[in-house]
Amino acid sequence: MSKLLQEMQQDNFSNDEDIETDYAESNSIQSQIASVFSVVRCAAHTIQLAAYDVLKTIEGDIKECRNIVKILRTSVRSGNVEISLPCLDNATRWNSTYEMIKSIISIRDYIDNLSHINVNWIFVQNFLAAFHPIAKCTLKLQHDQYIIEDFFRDWLTCELELKKLVSTNSYAEALLNAMKKRKDTLMGNNAFIAALYMDPRFNFDNTPLLSYDQKQAAVDHLIRTRDMINKIGKPSEDQYGNSSPDLPTQSLPQDELPSTSKGIYDILTLHVNAMRNAQGPTPQRGEMAFKERLAKLCDREMESFDSNILDNFRKLYRNDADMLQLMEVVLAIPATQVLLKERSVHFQQY
Structure with a gap:
C-alpha cells in the first residue's frame, strides 16, 4: 500500500505548474489516511483516564502515602538499612502511583518497627487489590505487536476481575464504573468498532x-x-471500484x-x-x-x-x-x- 501512495504522489508532483493544487490534494490524502488509522484516543491514554477518574477521588490517601515514602527514603539512606528503597510516583504515569504504594507494602516488616510512621494498611491493601487488574492491562501496552483488538480483549478481562472485587472493595467498584464509561467512548468510534x-x-x-x-x-x-x-x-478501476481482469491474449x-x-x-x-x-x-x-x-x-x-x-x-x-x-x-x-x-x-x- 505504501508503494501505491508513492506512485500517486509522484504523479501528483510531475507537473511544476500544478504544484500548489497537487500539494493540497496530497494533504487531503494524508488527512484521510490519518482518519482511517486513528481511533480518537490511543488505548493507553483511555485506560489512563479511567484510572485517573478514580485516583482523583482518593488524592488525600495517596498524598499521605507519598509523604510516607519521602520519609522512608530519607530514613533508609541515612540509616544505611539493607532494604529496597521505596519509589516515588510522578504526575504523568498513573501506574507509577501503583508502584509507589506497592513498594510500601513490600517493606511492611521494616515500617511496622518504626514508631514515627503510621500507615493505613487497609487503604494500601484495598488500593493494590483494585488497581492490580488495570496495572496488568497497562503493562501489556508496552508489547510491540499489541493491536487494538488485543487491548479490548484485556480490557474486558480487567472488567471481569474488578467485578469479582466489587462486593468487598469500593475502589474496584469505582474503577469498574470508570472503565465502563470510558468504554462507551471507545465503542462510539467507528474505526474502533470496525476493527x-x-x-x-x-x-x-x-x-x-x-x-x-x-x-x-x-x-x-x-x-x-x-x-x-x-x-x-x-488507477485502472472500473466504475464500481474494481480492477478489470486481463483477458488471455494467447492460447x-x-x-x-x-x-x-x-x-x-x-x-x-x-x-x-x-x-x-x-x-x-x-x-x-x-x-x-x-x-x-x-x-x-x-x-x-x-x-x-x-x-x-x-x-x-x-x-x-x-x-x-x-x-x-x-x-x-x-x-x-x-x-x-x-x-x-x-x-x-x-x-x-x-
Whole structure:
C-alpha cells in the first residue's frame, strides 16, 4: 500500500505548474489516511483516564502515602538499612502511583518497627487489590505487536476481575464504573468498532459484543476505508471500484494439452480450467458484493481469545487482495499512540 501512495504522489508532483493544487490534494490524502488509522484516543491514554477518574477521588490517601515514602527514603539512606528503597510516583504515569504504594507494602516488616510512621494498611491493601487488574492491562501496552483488538480483549478481562472485587472493595467498584464509561467512548468510534467487526473473537454468530447499529456503522466505515484504498492505489478501476481482469491474449502452450482424450470436450475442459487457475480468483464486483462479504463475517464461529488474529486472517484471505488490504489498515490498528505515529510516519514516507 505504501508503494501505491508513492506512485500517486509522484504523479501528483510531475507537473511544476500544478504544484500548489497537487500539494493540497496530497494533504487531503494524508488527512484521510490519518482518519482511517486513528481511533480518537490511543488505548493507553483511555485506560489512563479511567484510572485517573478514580485516583482523583482518593488524592488525600495517596498524598499521605507519598509523604510516607519521602520519609522512608530519607530514613533508609541515612540509616544505611539493607532494604529496597521505596519509589516515588510522578504526575504523568498513573501506574507509577501503583508502584509507589506497592513498594510500601513490600517493606511492611521494616515500617511496622518504626514508631514515627503510621500507615493505613487497609487503604494500601484495598488500593493494590483494585488497581492490580488495570496495572496488568497497562503493562501489556508496552508489547510491540499489541493491536487494538488485543487491548479490548484485556480490557474486558480487567472488567471481569474488578467485578469479582466489587462486593468487598469500593475502589474496584469505582474503577469498574470508570472503565465502563470510558468504554462507551471507545465503542462510539467507528474505526474502533470496525476493527472489532473484522475480528472473529468479537464478531461471530449471535455475538453479544456488537449491537446491530454498531455493526452497520462498522460496515459503513469498512466500505469507506476500502474506497480510500482503491482511490489511492488502483488507477485502472472500473466504475464500481474494481480492477478489470486481463483477458488471455494467447492460447496455452500446446504441450499442456493431452494428445488423446476419452471425451470430446475433455481437452476444452482442461483448457478452461487452466485459464481459470492462471487468472486467479474471480474479482468481486460492486459495492453490494463487498457488503455481502462483510456481512458474512457475522456468521463465523467465535475464535479463542488467545488466537493470533493477524496470522489467521492472512492465511484465510491469502487469495483475497481486497480483504487483506482492508485487514492491514483496519484490523492492525496499534493500541498505543507511539506505534500509531510510527506506522503513520512510515506510511507517509512512501
